[in-house]
Amino acid sequence: MNALTSMQHHHLWADSLTYSELIKCCLARGAVEQARLVHRHVFSDGYQPKTFLINVLLNMYVKFDLLEEARKLFDHMPDKNVVSWTTMIAAFSNANLKDKALHFLILMLRDGVTPNMFTYSSVLRACPGLHNLTQLHCSIIKSGLDSDVFVRSALIDIYSKWGELQNAQLIFNEMVTADLVVWNSIIGAFAQNSEGDEALTLFLGMKRAGFDANHATLTNVLRACTGLALLESGRQVHVHLLKFGQDLILQNALLDMYCKCGSLEDANRAFARMAEKDVISWSTMVIGLAQNGFSREALEVFGKMKTSGIKPNYITMLGVLFACSHAGLVEDGRHYFQSMQKLFGIDPGTEHYGCMVDLLGRAGKLDEAVKLINKMRFKPDAVIWRTLLGACRVHRNTDLGVYAAKQILNLDPNNAGTYVLLSNIYANSQRWDDAEEVRKTMEQKGIKKEPGCSWIEVNKHLHAFIMGDDSHQQMDEIIRELNQYISRLKGLGYVPDTDFILQDLEEGEEKEDSLLHHSEKLAIVFGMMSLTKEKTIRIRKNLRICGDCHIFTKLLAKMENRNIVIRDPIRYHHFQNGLCSCGDYW
DNA sequence: CTAGGGTTAG
Numbered sequence A: 001m002n003a004l005t006s007m008q009h010h011h012l013w014a015d016s017l018t019y020s021e022l023i024k025c026c027l028a029r030g031a032v033e034q035a036r037l038v039h040r041h042v043f044s045d046g047y048q049p050k051t052f053l054i055n056v057l058l059n060m061y062v063k064f065d066l067l068e069e070a071r072k073l074f075d076h077m078p079d080k081n082v083v084s085w086t087t088m089i090a091a092f093s094n095a096n097l098k099d100k101a102l103h104f105l106i107l108m109l110r111d112g113v114t115p116n117m118f119t120y121s122s123v124l125r126a127c128p129g130l131h132n133l134t135q136l137h138c139s140i141i142k143s144g145l146d147s148d149v150f151v152r153s154a155l156i157d158i159y160s161k162w163g164e165l166q167n168a169q170l171i172f173n174e175m176v177t178a179d180l181v182v183w184n185s186i187i188g189a190f191a192q193n194s195e196g197d198e199a200l201t202l203f204l205g206m207k208r209a210g211f212d213a214n215h216a217t218l219t220n221v222l223r224a225c226t227g228l229a230l231l232e233s234g235r236q237v238h239v240h241l242l243k244f245g246q247d248l249i250l251q252n253a254l255l256d257m258y259c260k261c262g263s264l265e266d267a268n269r270a271f272a273r274m275a276e277k278d279v280i281s282w283s284t285m286v287i288g289l290a291q292n293g294f295s296r297e298a299l300e301v302f303g304k305m306k307t308s309g310i311k312p313n314y315i316t317m318l319g320v321l322f323a324c325s326h327a328g329l330v331e332d333g334r335h336y337f338q339s340m341q342k343l344f345g346i347d348p349g350t351e352h353y354g355c356m357v358d359l360l361g362r363a364g365k366l367d368e369a370v371k372l373i374n375k376m377r378f379k380p381d382a383v384i385w386r387t388l389l390g391a392c393r394v395h396r397n398t399d400l401g402v403y404a405a406k407q408i409l410n411l412d413p414n415n416a417g418t419y420v421l422l423s424n425i426y427a428n429s430q431r432w433d434d435a436e437e438v439r440k441t442m443e444q445k446g447i448k449k450e451p452g453c454s455w456i457e458v459n460k461h462l463h464a465f466i467m468g469d470d471s472h473q474q475m476d477e478i479i480r481e482l483n484q485y486i487s488r489l490k491g492l493g494y495v496p497d498t499d500f501i502l503q504d505l506e507e508g509e510e511k512e513d514s515l516l517h518h519s520e521k522l523a524i525v526f527g528m529m530s531l532t533k534e535k536t537i538r539i540r541k542n543l544r545i546c547g548d549c550h551i552f553t554k555l556l557a558k559m560e561n562r563n564i565v566i567r568d569p570i571r572y573h574h575f576q577n578g579l580c581s582c583g584d585y586w
Numbered sequence B: 001c002t003a004g005g006g007t008t009a010g
Helices: A001-009 A016-029 A032-042 A051-063 A067-075 A083-092 A098-110 A119-126 A130-143 A149-161 A165-173 A178-193 A196-208 A215-228 A231-242 A247-258 A264-273 A279-291 A295-308 A316-326 A329-343 A350-364 A368-377 A382-394 A397-411 A416-429 A432-444 A475-491 A500-507 A511-519 A518-528 A547-559
Strands: A453-458 A461-465 A537-541 A564-565 A574-577
Touching: A001 A165, A016 A032, A016 A051, A016 A264, A032 A051, A051 A067, A051 A574, A067 A083, A083 A098, A098 A119, A119 A130, A119 A149, A119 A518, A130 A149, A130 A453, A149 A165, A149 A178, A149 A329, A149 A537, A178 A196, A178 A215, A178 A547, A215 A231, A215 A247, A231 A511, A247 A264, A247 A279, A264 A279, A279 A316, A279 A500, A279 A547, A295 A316, A295 A547, A316 A329, A329 A350, A350 A382, A368 A382, A382 A397, A397 A416, A416 A511, A453 A574, A461 A518, A461 A574, A475 A511, A475 A547, A511 A518, A518 A537, A518 A547, A547 A574
Parallel strands: A537 A564
Antiparallel strands: A453 A461, A453 A537, A564 A574
16 A cells, blocks of 8 residues: 555556555455545546456455445446446345346346356346246356356256255256366255255265365265264264364354254264354254253353353244243243343244244143234244144143144145144044044045154164055064064053054054054164164154154163164154153153 | 355244
8 A cells, every 4th residue: 555655656657457456455454444545546537447447446345345335336337347247246146135136137138248157156146036047047058158167056056045956956967077066066955955865975976076075065964964863974074074173164064963963962072172153053052952852951051152242143042942942941931032132132033933832832821822922923824823733732722722723724724734733632632523524634635644754874874664664674573573672561561552543643554553663663673673782772753753652762761771862853852761851841 | 357065943
């Protein structure tokens, strides 16, 4: 900057290149005011800046996050070229101003400027929906720019964000040569859309193609392990993490993997070792502890988070409320809910209300739960009603339950879970005819409950147990073992939950005795056969655990002196010594 | 002078 002043002193004009070098310096140093000074120099009289130089200035303001100033400068540009337009579009995309980004693309086309690969890779990120995406994709193909790796990875990414994995896959498959980022995009696409299997397969393909994983790759791989609850594979990835030191995002993904795989010891250890923790690290631990049934610890971590000066966000508070509702801490929950706006400036959203309905409902305060729903500033959605419905089932409030179920069916008429809960409610109050009616309606509408599935990882291989599918190689042996355990447990006082209509509907079974062979029971027995005694048996399942399996597992864990962890879609059950971390409250 | 990939919930 001294150079600039001295040149001015000698009545010399800097040329474009000098100016752009100066601007680079300002950017590197974060010197906003000096950058503005250069800007004024560029436009002082006698000097006609070329488009190229104004673009450099534009970019500078964008990098300094001064969109307004960039916009002003842009509006006054006499000759806008493709770079000028693209710089603005990229800025809008980054700021998540989707409308503006798209609007500028249209203005650019009207102005007769042809977009290039830079333009497309930027504007794709701002694509607000599938309809626009299809149009964009068509223009890209027409322009021939779809062969550019940047455009491709952007396409893969945005298709995946809209859940269009097939299209993402197609684009990936058409590629002759993919670079690391493109591999990361496609692996991420599957990992982020709960297709962990495919993500891991692609990861192997990437390694076979000769690419070395980087931090983004491993984050995606961890996420795939998280989704599949592959603790052993996740540990393997952990070993490779050392190369990347303290990458915060990667560390956060690691934390989450350990939490979601039900290994809080590992999660706590990793958390303690982190040099830097952000709101996501803390939230991950709060949520992880809460979901695993360690509500008190979750609230303790939340306390430490506040002390450490990290401000909780929307998601943190969901974890806090979840902890309260699953531990029956009604007063704490109320307190956090009421104070989140005042203390942290977070407006409670539908999901927070959902937690509160759950909290009150589980605690049997159904009237208060209804009052809260009526008081919401949102229209109650199906999730809220389903929460209430669940509480009605637990507390055997048939009338309110039926009311809630009707609300859900209005909003979401084909949800199998609702019919199941409704018929369970009727069954609970011995209204068999009504229960049967619900079943018939389901049949007529062709609504089927997904079959119960449980998965267990043994020697880094995933074994699946699916209701009504006995294709597992050792099935005969497993059933034999299971029956032995059942009869031994019966000798110790185990009585299978004979309320089989309830179970029957919950798991989509036909046979009365199939309750005894729910998929998690099979997976647990297989785990006991395959893993040494000191190893924890970890099961992941797609449906919530039923009452009978819960009792069975508690007793089995005690009788065989085993640690068993079952992860259902909502939370975790740690069985040890005849008890479960959920406190029989789920 | 301008562009693509990774973390908490749902």
